Amino acid sequence: MAGLFARIERDNLAQTVLFTGPEGSGKKTLAARVAQKLLCPETCGRCPSCKMLAKGIHPDYLLLGPDGDSLKLEQAQQLKAFLSSPPSLASRKVAVLAQCQRLTVEAANSLLKVLEEPPSPSYCLLTADSAADVLATLVSRSQVFALAPLPRDTVAEVLKGKKLSADQTWFLLEYSQGILGRALSLSADGDFWQRREEIALAVPEILAGRGDPLLAAEGWQDSPESLALLEFWLRDLVLLQAVPDFTPANRDYGGALAQCLAVCPAKKSRALLDQCQRAREYLQARCNARLVFDCLALMMWEV
Ligand SMILES: [Zn+2]
Secondary structure (H helix, E strand, O other), X not given: OHHHHHHHHOOOOOOEEEEEXXXXXXXXXXXXXXXXXXXXXXXXXXXXXXXXXXXXXXXXXXXXXOEOOEEOHHHHHHHHHHHHOOOOOOOOEEEEEOOHHHEOXXXXXXXXXXXXXXXXXXXXXXXXXXXXXXXXXXXXXXXXEEOOOOOHXXXXXXXXXXXXXXXXXXXXXXXXXXXXXXXXXXXXXXHHXXXXXXXXXXXXXXXXXXXXXXXXXXXXXXXHHHHHHHHHHHHHHHHHHHOOOOOOOOHHHHHHHHHHHHHOOHHHHHHHHHHHHHHHHHHHOOOOHHHHHHHHHHHHHOO
């Protein structure tokens, strides 16, 4: 994103900017940095502007996000009023509209004009997981910056400061796929590590026809992380069966993976991995989570 900051210095940044990237990829952090740079070009951290921004009381800065599920018309109107009034402390006004894919159609339409030609000197920074989720008429009015996953070494460097074993770090580097915010939040999430352990215990038993699939599914259904963890477990199986000398993400559960390999033919592990993808689609379509996980666990249990 070096180009982004150079654009601000050259005064060449569009007044409406859209940052896209998966949850945890740093959109909010980046938008906050850009806002600071726009409000204090030196980003000194000491001037009244920087201090007020850090405290969240800068009169020329507005941060808006979804109220409940959506960004409603009242919030759009608040944003319009903010962008249209002159700055009082800095030379510019900066608004951040987080998760702009949640704008209701009514709210988005009310913003089109102000985002097309924001009153000078106002900037509006939008964020969304993917530009595909945002109304095309909003995207077309924005300069879009897509955040790429970070290199593995960069994430590893940051995780060094966390209390993780070498195996846990290895797993998180695989699992977070370069999304630093995700790696950081999971590193300290005790429930996440416990779930991973439960899956390592339950899956070999279910695949061997001993464990109770419906009991396990009951425990999985209440966390969105369960499906991703199961998917990673099955991905390890598929790759161990296909790639010689493959080091699994769950390398600290080598014994449990070996038990699975002994009872699960390659064809079945591939089918189960596909089923995880289908389960993800069902959950996104708001199907009953209990049924989705029951179905997956029963498929594991079946010979
Ligand atoms: Zn400053």
